[in-house]
Amino acid sequence: MFPKFSLRSMFHGAGGGNDIQWCFSQVKGAVDDDVAEADIISTVEFNHSGELLATGDKGGRVVIFQQEQENKIQSHSRGEYNVYSTFQSHEPEFDYLKSLEIEEKINKIRWLPQKNAAQFLLSTNDKTIKLWKISERDKRPEGYNLKEEDGRYRDPTTVTTLRVPVFRPMDLMVEASPRRIFANAHTYHINSISINSDYETYLSADDLRINLWHLEITDRSFNIVDIKPANMEELTEVITAAEFHPNSCNTFVYSSSKGTIRLCDMRASALCDRHSKLFEEPEDPSNRSFFSEIISSISDVKFSHSGRYMMTRDYLSVKIWDLNMENRPVETYQVHEYLRSKLCSLYENDCIFDKFECCWNGCDSVVMTGSYNNFFRMFDRNTKRDITLEASRENNKPRTVLKPRKVCASGKRKKDEISVDSLDFNKKILHTAWHPKENIIAVATTNNLYIFQDKVN
Amino acid sequence: MEVQKEAQRIMTLSVWKMYHSRMQRGGLRLHRSLQLSLVMRSARELYLSAKVEAHEPEVSLQPARSPDPRLHPPREAEAEAEAAPLDGEQPSPEPMDTQEAPRAEEAPARGAPRPAKVSRKRRSSSLSDGGDVGLVPSKKARLEEEEEKEGASSEVPDRLQPSPAQAEGAFPNLARVLQRRFSGLLNCNPAAPPTAPPACEAKPACRPADSMLNVLVRTVVAF
Numbered sequence: 001m002f003p004k005f006s007l008r009s010m011f012h013g014a015g016g017g018n019d020i021q022w023c024f025s026q027v028k029g030a031v032d033d034d035v036a037e038a039d040i041i042s043t044v045e046f047n048h049s050g051e052l053l054a055t056g057d058k059g060g061r062v063v064i065f066q067q068e069q070e071n072k073i074q075s076h077s078r079g080e081y082n083v084y085s086t087f088q089s090h091e092p093e094f095d096y097l098k099s100l101e102i103e104e105k106i107n108k109i110r111w112l113p114q115k116n117a118a119q120f121l122l123s124t125n126d127k128t129i130k131l132w133k134i135s136e137r138d139k140r141p142e143g144y145n146l147k148e149e150d151g152r153y154r155d156p157t158t159v160t161t162l163r164v165p166v167f168r169p170m171d172l173m174v175e176a177s178p179r180r181i182f183a184n185a186h187t188y189h190i191n192s193i194s195i196n197s198d199y200e201t202y203l204s205a206d207d208l209r210i211n212l213w214h215l216e217i218t219d220r221s222f223n224i225v226d227i228k229p230a231n232m233e234e235l236t237e238v239i240t241a242a243e244f245h246p247n248s249c250n251t252f253v254y255s256s257s258k259g260t261i262r263l264c265d266m267r268a269s270a271l272c273d274r275h276s277k278l279f280e281e282p283e284d285p286s287n288r289s290f291f292s293e294i295i296s297s298i299s300d301v302k303f304s305h306s307g308r309y310m311m312t313r314d315y316l317s318v319k320i321w322d323l324n325m326e327n328r329p330v331e332t333y334q335v336h337e338y339l340r341s342k343l344c345s346l347y348e349n350d351c352i353f354d355k356f357e358c359c360w361n362g363c364d365s366v367v368m369t370g371s372y373n374n375f376f377r378m379f380d381r382n383t384k385r386d387i388t389l390e391a392s393r394e395n396n397k398p399r400t401v402l403k404p405r406k407v408c409a410s411g412k413r414k415k416d417e418i419s420v421d422s423l424d425f426n427k428k429i430l431h432t433a434w435h436p437k438e439n440i441i442a443v444a445t446t447n448n449l450y451i452f453q454d455k456v457n
Numbered sequence: 458m459e460v461q462k463e464a465q466r467i468m469t470l471s472v473w474k475m476y477h478s479r480m481q482r483g484g485l486r487l488h489r490s491l492q493l494s495l496v497m498r499s500a501r502e503l504y505l506s507a508k509v510e511a512h513e514p515e516v517s518l519q520p521a522r523s524p525d526p527r528l529h530p531p532r533e534a535e536a537e538a539e540a541a542p543l544d545g546e547q548p549s550p551e552p553m554d555t556q557e558a559p560r561a562e563e564a565p566a567r568g569a570p571r572p573a574k575v576s577r578k579r580r581s582s583s584l585s586d587g588g589d590v591g592l593v594p595s596k597k598a599r600l601e602e603e604e605e606k607e608g609a610s611s612e613v614p615d616r617l618q619p620s621p622a623q624a625e626g627a628f629p630n631l632a633r634v635l636q637r638r639f640s641g642l643l644n645c646n647p648a649a650p651p652t653a654p655p656a657c658e659a660k661p662a663c664r665p666a667d668s669m670l671n672v673l674v675r676t677v678v679a680f
Contacts, residue, residue: 103483126483188487207487238488257488290467290499294492344463347496348470353489 019383020439021455022402024395026080028065029448031393041444043431047111047119050435053081053442054121055449056106060090062123062176064134065449078440081451085134087176090125102127108193110202112215120179122202126189129204131180131215139167185211185221192242198249205242205254212266224272225254225264240298240355247307251276255312259296261321279310279321281328291343291352299355304364305436311367313358316340318369318379333379333386336371338409338420351425361434370429373418374445375405391429391443391450401455458511464504471497 030039038059045054053065063086068079093102103126112120118135143165146154188206195202203224204211210225225242229235237258245251250266262275283292295315303310309330312319316337319329335356339346346352351372358369370376371388379386388405395402408417431444439454471493478489 098484100484101482105483189483235487235491238491240488257491290503291496293495293499297488297492344467347467350474353492 019380022389022441022452023455024398024400024402024450025078025440025453026398026451027393027396027448028063028081028083028451035447039447041431041447041449042105042107043109044433044442044444044449045109045111045121046433046435046442047121048113048436050437050440052084052111052119053433053451054109054111055442055444056089056109056123057447058103058105060088060092060104060106060125062087062089062106062109062121062132078438078453078456085174085176087132089123089130089132089178090128093127095127107190110193110195112195113199115199122193122195124190124193124204127183127186129182129190129193129213130178131182132176133179134174134176137173137175138170140170141165142168180215180218182213182218182221185213188238191240192254194243194252196244196249197247201249203242203244203252205239207238210239210242210252210254210272222270224266224270226271226273241301243301243303243310245307246303246305253301253303253310255298255301257297258293259298259314261298261301261310261312263323277323277326279326279329281319287340289340289343291347294347294352295343300357302358302360304360305362306364309364311358311360313356313369315352315354315356318358318367320367320381331381333367333377335369335377336407338407339372342420346425349425351428354428354430356429357431359432359434362436362438366434368432368434368441370432370443372425372428373423374427374429375407376429376432376443389452391445391448391452393448399455402452458507460507461504461511464500464507467500468497468504471500 029041030036036059038057038061040058041055042058043054043056046052047054051067053067055063055065057063064084065081066084067081070079089106090104092104094100095102105125106123107126108122108124110122112122112131114120118133121132121134123130123132142149143163145159145162145165146156148154182204186204186206186209188208190204190206192205193202200216201212201214204213204221205225208226208228209223211221212224213221225239227237227239237256237260240255240257242252242254245253251263252266252272253261253263255261259280261279263277263279264272265276266272268274268276283296298312298314300313301310308323310321310323312321312329313335316339317335318333320331320333322330343352356370358367360367365382366378366380368376368378374391375388376391377386377388388407389402390405403416406414406417407423408414408419410420413419427445429443429445433442435441441452443450443452475490475493475497478485478493
């Protein structure tokens with residue numbers, strides 16, 4: 001039932017333009033406007049099947065939602081996501097040597113592909129990565145000879161007969177346990193983790209270094225990129241994101257604060273300081289401004305599922321790069337060009353430092369990223385159409401089709417348009433995720449998680 | 458003139474942000490610090506180039522003017538200490554040229570205590586205070602900075618030489634003051650304790666060599 005719907009919608013060019021109608025499905029999180037800082041969502045990630053959706057927050061907590069398996073024939077929507085497991089992944093720590101408090105905020109979550117009944121994910125804060133096992137328990141043994149049902153031990157002398165304990169069903173219990181803790185490998189703040197396609201190793205990146213880990217080994221990691229200069233006065237750029245290639249286990253990329261992306265091949269040398277490819281677009285001189293340098297900083301880099309392309313997000317745009325072409329991106333999409341003239345104000349209120357993420361849909365035909373005023377944008381690479389939608393509780397009746405939004409940059413504002421000056425810059429969508437197989441998206445506002453799906457007839 | 462004011466405003470704002478970022482949980486963010494220093498550098502270049510263009514009319518006013526610009530940044534630092542909002546209270550709506558009367562009028566209107574007037578009183582306690590009192594300019598402060606030259610970059614005199622004379626009146630002081638204030642920070646690793654006494658800051662050699670913010674030093678002293 002699911003495959004039929006999703007195949008059909010995908011076949012019809014599942015686009016973010018006018019091909020798809022996005023409907024509200026669910027919203028998770030507190031309703032009130034008073035946002036507790038610990039509840040601010042800091043990462044969102046679907047697992048490989050899309051059945052599970054994990055969020056991390058500033059308080060170090062991970063919440064996993066599971067999609068219901070829809071059995072009704074006349075279902076009008078796909079299964080809902082309900083809370084599956086909640087656990088405290090990271091706690092605040094204090095580095096006594098440096099007198100530095102280490103935030104518990106979850107920077108990234110990455111799922112491992114499922115190998116058995118249990119699920120595994122990596123979660124990281126600024127300094128420590130943890131491997132979590134999430135497993136279900138729906139049976140428990142009953143009928144012990146030496147123990148009562150409540151656990152108390154029986155007096156052995158009262159045992160007159162023997163029985164074989166059996167497993168009986170119990171209410172489903174989901175347990176999360178930390179299986180590995182990868183610590184003390186990063187001097188600077190971890191911004192990315194990425195699991196290799198060999199499913200044995202993964203990388204973690206901070207501002208100046210990238211380390212390679214084996215999932216089974218916690219007491220050592222290999223440093224594969226180090227851009228720290230001998231003299232820190234000469235520091236001009238930092239690493240902002242890194243990711244392994246989805247298919248080639250020897251290839252990874254990392255982006256920099258200068259707007260460049262370097263592709264490295266681990267076969268070339270142990271230390272991949274010298275890139276194999278350097279992706280950089282020359283700056284448009286007409287766009288040069290006071291803040292050019294900082295808005296060119298790349299906040300996210302994501303390979304397409306095919307591995308042929310990669311997408312980068314800087315402050316104002318999304319760029320698609322062909323791995324075979326280094327000198328410029330093949331596609332550029334302006335997310336909110338109307339902010340270019342407001343950069344000074346955005347610098348004052350710190351919004352210019354916001355790190356937006358981006359994501360691909362399952363078939364790499366549409367890309368999505370967030371913006372301000374709880375807007376998020378989708379760009380259809382085939383039709384070249386784009387759409388702006390809003391994550392708002394005003395549209396929260398299930399199956400309500402979202403109305404496209406439009407921002408009026410200047411001049412006469414049309415009806416239903418919003419002027420740039422009316423945008424709420426405190427309402428920002430930094431984290432979005434797209435289901436790997438279906439047209440279901442998860443969009444995180446400050447402390448709420450919205451789930452939208454395409455209209456199913 | 459507008460360009461100069463704007464550049465100066467942005468520089469001061471950047472300093473405020475850099476200082477404020479020390480207070481944040483999780484310690485100094487290298488990327489953020491780098492971005493702020495880039496903006497500061499751009500603002501400085503813009504300011505200096507605008508200054509060069511407006512060079513001649515201001516040379517004659519330089520001696521009378523020199524104490525005044527120092528007041529602006531410290532006032533902003535004071536505003537920061539009082540958690541003033543970053544809006545219209547930014548530096549120097551006052552022009553750089555000498556205008557005694559408007560400035561005096563503005564002083565009470567501003568509300569924040571004028572460092573020049575209270576500097577004598579506060580000087581004695583300035584070393585024991587944390588925060589921004591290191592930005593209070595005074596003759597004594599300048600002497601202190603000269604004594605702490607070992608912490609200063611040798612680039613200071615070199616960079617200032619080519620600048621026009623009137624720029625000496627404004628930013629070298631700011632630069633020295635900031636450098637004295639931030640030298641300990643800059644020579645620390647990401648975890649400079651916010652309550653480090655100034656004595657430590659005067660001796661960057663104590664700190665590990667991982668001076669990740671020395672790029673900031675170069676930017677700051679180049680004022």
